[in-house]
Amino acid sequence: MPTYEDVVLGNLGRMASHAALVGGWPGSPRLLWVGEAFEAWLGREGAGLVLDDLPGGLAPALREIIGDALAGGAPVRAPCARVAGGVAHTTGMLGMPLAAQGGGRLVLLCLAGETARTNLLKTLFRSTRQGMAAVAAVRDGTGATQDFRILALNEAAAAMMHTTVDRAQWQRLTALLPPAAVAPMLERLTAALDGGRRSYEVSHVLLDGSPLHLRVEIAAIGDLLGVTLTDIGDLKAREASARLLFEHNPVPMWLSGADGAVLAVNDAATGHYGFSREDFLGLSAGDLVAPAPEASGPAQRHRRRDGSVIDVEVFSGPIPFEGGSATLTACVDVTEQRRAEQRIAHMAHHDALTGLPNRVLFHRRLAEAAADARATGAPLGLLCLDLDHFKIVNDTLGHPAGDALLRQVAERLRACLGADGLVARLGGDEFAILSPAGLPALPGLADRIIAAIGRPFTLSGQDVTVGVSIGIALAPEHGDDPDVLLRKADTALYAAKADGRRTRRLFEAAMDAALQGRRALERDLRAAVAAEALEVHFQPLVAAGSLAVTGCEALLRWRHPERGFVSPAEFIPVAEETGLIATLGEWVLRQACREAAGWPGGVRVAVNLSPVQFRTPDLVGTVARALAESGLDPARLELEITEQVMLEESAANVAVLHRLRDVGVRIAIDDFGTGYASLSYLRAFPFDKIKIDRSFTMALGREATAVAIVQAVIGLGASLGITTVAEGVETEAQLAALRRSGCGEMQGFLFSRPVPAAEVRRLVAARKAPWMTRPRMAAA
Template identity: 40%
Template sequence: MRSPEGDATASERRRSGLPTKSNEADAFARARGLSLSDDAPALPSQWPVLGAMALAGALGNGLIAQSYPPITSLVAVLLSALLFSLSRLVRDTGRVRRLSVTTAFGLIPHLLVGYAYAEWMFHGGLPLGFGIATLILAGSMAAVFLAGRPFPMLFVKIGIWLPIAVHSIAYNDHMAVIALPLAILVAVGIALFQERYDRRSEEERQAEERSRNRSIDILRDYEATGQGWFWETDKHGRIVYISEVFAERYGFDHEDLLGKVFTSVFEVDPGDRDAERTIKFHFTAHSPFHELPVRGEGRAGDGTVWWSVNGRPIFDSFENFCGFRGSGTDLTERRRSAEHASRLALYDSLTGLANRHALSQALSKLLTHRNPAQRVCSILMLDLDRFKHVNDTFGHPTGDALLNQVARRLEKVVGDLGTVGRIGGDEFQVLIPKRCEKARLEQLGNDIIHSLSQPYSIDGNRAVIGASVGIAIAPEHGGTSERLVRSADLALYAAKDAGRGRYRVFSDDLHVAARERNQLEEELRLAIDTGGLQLHYQPVVNTATEEISGFEALMRWNHPKQGWISPEKFVPVAEDAGLIVAMGEWAIRQACSDLARWPKSVRCAVNVSPLQFADPALPGVIADAIAKAGICPSRLELEITESVFLDDSEGTDATFAALKAVGVRLALDDFGTGYSSLGYLKNAPFDKIKIDQGFVRGATMPGSRNGAIIAAISSLANALGMDTTAEGVETLDELELIRMHGCSHIQGYIYSKPLSTAEADARLEEGLKARPSGPRAAREPRQAMLRRVVLQHGEDFYNGTIRNISSQGALIEGLWNVPEGTVFRVALSERLAVDAEVRWCAENRIGVRFAQRLRRDQRGQFDLPAPEVERSIQREQRRSA
């Protein structure tokens, strides 16, 4: 608030007539266009005029009639004029006092006037017509002044005509004697009529006053609710009225507000020049204004407060400007909500970072700069590795807390170099609004990965995640925001395909990979429609009897041109394209159809994705497939992962109940790898627990705790009456360990690889007995990846894809009929190539052994920079030439 020099103090307001708290009721009524009236006095303020008229009447009659009044008449007229004049000095309060005033200044002066003219007419020679006319005129004038006062009017009539009647009796003038009663009767009649009229007027006035008072009460109640308040200014813009609730609500002294200039209390936004001109214009032009936002500094700890004010000019009956009247409401919460909404439009509500919209605006602004030389920037797209695992394991609150810590680390690493934003889920983006060298960007990407890979502590839990980074530079990799983001996304996908936990700078060959992915999606749709998918079955063996108790159905796709495509490659495409539900329904129907041919003791397990499980039509689809195949429902087993419990619990429970009503068996897949909770085993009707192969791998290694975990899961399942299946058993040592810890079923290459439908039929015809076959010990751990490489053999070059890799060798797909012992020069990256010998070949896959061991980095992964296939081939060809 500011207090201008022109503001008046409380004492000055009293001296100058400005309103104070004492006359607030009147000001309150004026601010709303209402007025308060008092009872009318016994005699009107114009009463002294009758004295002057009495003197003028005497003078006029004397001149016109050439008759001079007797001394007694002259004295009576002068005394009446004096009494008329003295009436202005007396205030009539109280009923008795009002009667005395009426008698002294109403009845007696008119008795004197009547006496004066009676003496003049009967003793001084004034013609009777002149005298009577003068008295009628005087009585009529008095009646006009006494409108609404019936009893004073009666006193006036009696006072004027009583002396005439007395003199008439004395002179035997019977007409005057008759006129007096008639005058009195007329006066009484007029008085009674006036009384009734005044009573009706009084009732109407009181009703109007009650209505006014009701309006005032309603307005006061409205003010008391705090929803609004009223104000009024004089013609100089000084506040003459403002609601007390306003002063109380915002901590002002009500007396101090009165007399202040309106614009000193209510300021417009100093940054809004239009608003400043608007309020000045309205006050100068005397024009109304509506919902004008103003602000002030509250003194009740509110800080800056915003109001919306409305005002209209007020004018008197002569159209003279008198000031403004208006109302106001509090805008503070609405404005804060609007500011919050504006912030949400540009910032992520969870982390406080810029959101997708803000980053998109900033990027578009940079790339549309009027100076082409300034259209340079870089973006880094980030995706967190293993975040879903943490989110599923510890729950969404922990995941949110982890995202906040990631945001703070990113801000620390990036610093002032650029803007960090979250574009959704576990995806982040860094925008660098200037030219930055590729080496600096690569260093930044590496620093981000290193920082985000450090352990996190959240509510006593320890979490470790990683990050993959895709980098794109403008204008080299895209001149528009859409193209640049697309380039960064492609680089990010390449980094993730290369094994995660690494960065990748965009290169032109990534567009080829994106087109191949889109092509793969279209071909996958066609394969679903035309029956191009197949189910392969991997046997599940009972540990105690070593007999096949069932199969797990595994989706396979034999591409007409590319051959067998790994599920790890086409299943993510199906999930992204929304095809997974249709694929899952086909798998269930096909498995039921195959079960109908197999022995009744054999079951089949089919994987159900979380998206398919969330489909309300799933129980109906399964019941229809079982009915059409004519099999027992318990022969079909559905494998469900723990992630289904993170959705709607009511819907999940309803789906479980519906599936059990159908009669199928339920298996909890990959137990212990997600958000594991014993509550699932307690509440959900599972028949089996599947132990993930991650616990089987390395279980036989010295110091491994995996064996103890397998034993604990087996004991838990046995206590709950559930079966257990250990997945991924590949060595004899692992088989013996699984048996020792009490697992009821085993699945893995130790017994059989996945079989085609025909192979499964043939295997069952041989009998159910199963015999283990495989290496005694596990091979060196391998790192899974999906990475394109170039293989050179002599002058020929071949393209392949690494599926997994170890320090001694790799599994490569994409080559057929390669003889064992063939030696390739494998270009793992632009700066790393190794010699490799083919150890085996099956379908489109080969296993190779490196001539030299590869080294792992600090994270236990192989540092393989992104290959640039075409450039590598061109360099090799140039060197050969």
């Protein structure tokens, strides 16, 4: 780095006039020497001046140049501006670092290039998007203001008046404004000459017909006025859109102030609530609210003018209104939705045939009652009931008579129980009762029930007599776990049946010996599974329109060497309780896939999955292996689950269902509506098929509620894109009713009972199934 003395001795020549020397860095830098041209650029004498005292905002810019030059040890060039009298003087500045022989750090500053001068006020005046104008009053001989002349304006103001700066400058306002706008504008400008600041909004149509919405601000200095124009056309358009959206919105809406008083209301609200606009504006928001026992979130109950109460969901939020703040409220009437939800909820937790609570609701109430008994020590009685010889009624008089009998039994049970306790139908001819009575009152209740059910029932003009067997368990004597109580009451029920039926038995520990037969069945089942001695039969599913076979359901059959065919209802629960169901289910799956692989390509096979199988660690892998081994297209395999799968560990089970879906198989929900059905299951997982339980099919043509439920399920399936299958079709009347309702597929004895694999091969291979050629089917 050259020293200052070397530079001076080297003679700066003409550059000396444009240069200045700065020393004292970094503490208090000052100008040590200033050339004439540099001093002229500064606009004052500079020698000895502290850098921070330089005028026009020079200090920060020069500090940056000096600092960068010293830090880099090399010359630095940058623009540098000095402001004086509203004018910015900008030139290039060169900073050259030097070293003094006596030590210290110096920087030589040099003006580099011509100086540009910029009028800052004019620049701001021209660049702003707001319209700006200076106008002077034009007075007549009496001194009265008769017009205003434009002295200056920017391009934004000229554009707002649809003219140019050159055309508008020096013109009178009356020559530029539309006639309708002249008088109001002159009045406001004249009033502003009194001093102060004024602001207002104005809208008018320009000479070319376009609308103009402006916010005008005026400041007076003697006879001169400074006018600022802001185009608020976009704001006005948004306000108009908001007003249109509010007034013509089909959703009831209103605006209310801080005190709750209604300030504005749309037509939808006046029409829906039945008030005139004047009456509605006389209300406060709270006047519409009706008392509600439970309300959370946006849910409220409102009362209309006629006194009727509606369920609504309320959405509100703050909104600017006429220069202040208001609350915008919108209400959606969900009355019918709530009623539908209540009906669905009732269907989900009540038996469709008898109206009694179903198994899900009963188990929940039992758990609650058992917890209370555990906490308080209060007695709790559980009665499990099973009708004696109910199957004979179904077989001899038909299922309609059996259904009528179950409804009458439900009424008699309600009458015996009164307001105390709870009676439920668990399924089939099984009922259960919760009673707060303990010993010795509980046996008396059971005796009254036995006597009431033992009286003849009138069915289709005939007197029919059945009996009832009752098993009783007590809490806390027999435990306080709901499943344990149910099991012990069920054990006592088996003992009552073994004692000749139409009796009651209280659970005793010795009754466990009666379970030995069940254990024997378990042993035989294990041996049969190990020897693969069970069989898979198939029941066809047919298309509702053509009655052609669309698939077959694989059904497990056990031909016991001594007992003959053992009902699946007897051995499947044993398999589930013992864990055999995993092995058994995998075997059935492999057999069904292997068999279906030989069927025509359009025919699917349906395999039931037990809820217990979902607890196995590799259910998805089991299905994938069965498909791979058989070569069956995954799209031809349907896996049927019961609603119990959705109840038990639903989140985990739904995840497994999604993984099964990823494999490519179809998922169906079986026995829909019989005890656990809830629309929440259809929301939790997109099922491919809904199977309507046979109990609803059997009631078609006899019960309006059954028809309504079947139609509702079919309609629900159609809206969700889910196929519906009706089980238990046994009559042509049922077939016709299901066709009218739009059911997709059917299954039942009308078409075929479950048959062995060899026979089902002939059915699926034939172009026409036997039932398609029956003359009586043509009429259906």
